[in-house]
Amino acid sequence: MPIPFDVLAEPSRRKILDLLLERPRLVGELTEQLGLSQPGTSKHLRVLREAGLVRVRQDAQRRWYELRPEPLAELDAWLAHYRHLWAGSLDALERHLDAMEDDPR
C-alpha cells in the first residue's frame, strides 16, 4: 500500500481524519461538519477507504467511520529519512529507535 500523499492533499479529507481522531462518526455528522453535500462526503470517504485510512462498521442503515492509522505510519517512515535534518541533538536516540523498529526484541 503506497503512501497516500495525494489522498491527504485534499483539505476536506484531512478534516475528516481530524474529526475521526476524536471518535468514530456517521456520514451525516461528517457531512454537517464539512459543509459539503452528502454525496461529496461519501465520495471522499470512498477515497479514504480505498487508501486504507478509514474503515467502516455497519449498523443497520448507519455507517460508523473510524480511523485506520497504518498508512500514516508509512508516511511517518518516509519522513524518517529527512528527520535528521531538523532533529538535531536527538539524532542518536532516533537512530537507536529506528534500529529497534527494524529488529525488535
Added chain:
Amino acid sequence: MPIPFDVLAEPSRRKILDLLLERPRLVGELTEQLGLSQPGTSKHLRVLREAGLVRVRQDAQRRWYELRPEPLAELDAWLAHYRHLWAGSLDALERHLDAMEDDPR
C-alpha cells in the same frame, strides 16, 4: 507557512526531494534523473521553492538547488497528533520527547 500536502502529492517533486537529500543539484542534473523536460523540472522547482521546501544558490548561470526541511518538520508535527495510534509501547517516551520540544531546557 501551511503544510504543503499538495506539493508533496506530486511524484516528481518527491523524487526531487529524495535526490536533494543526498546533495544539492543543478537543474540539468534533476531534469536528467526525472526524465522530464527542462521546463517541466523548473516548474516543479518553482512550486517547491514557493512551498519553502527548497532554496537556490546561484553560481553564474547555474543554480544549485538544496533542501529546506522546515515544512517537513511541520508535517512531522501534524503527524504527531496521530502517532499514538500506532506507536504502542513507545507512547510514554514520545510524550516525554514531545514535552521537551515544547519546553526545551
Added chain:
DNA sequence: CGGGTACATTCCCTTGCGGCTATATAACCG
C-alpha cells in the same frame, strides 16, 4: 408491503494541474 432514513453511486460540469514547445533572460567565453 409501503414509506422513511441513511448512505452510495452516477452523471455532468468546471477548474486546476502536469506535460510539452517555443521563447525570454542572464551569464560566460572567445
Added chain:
DNA sequence: CGGTTATATAGCCGCAAGGGAATGTACCCG
C-alpha cells in the same frame, strides 16, 4: 559584441479531480 550554455517563463492542451443534483440501494418501522 556574438554565440553558447543554463535556467526561467509563457502559452497551450488534455485529463483527472472535486462539486452538486438526481437517482439507486439497503434497512428499519408501522
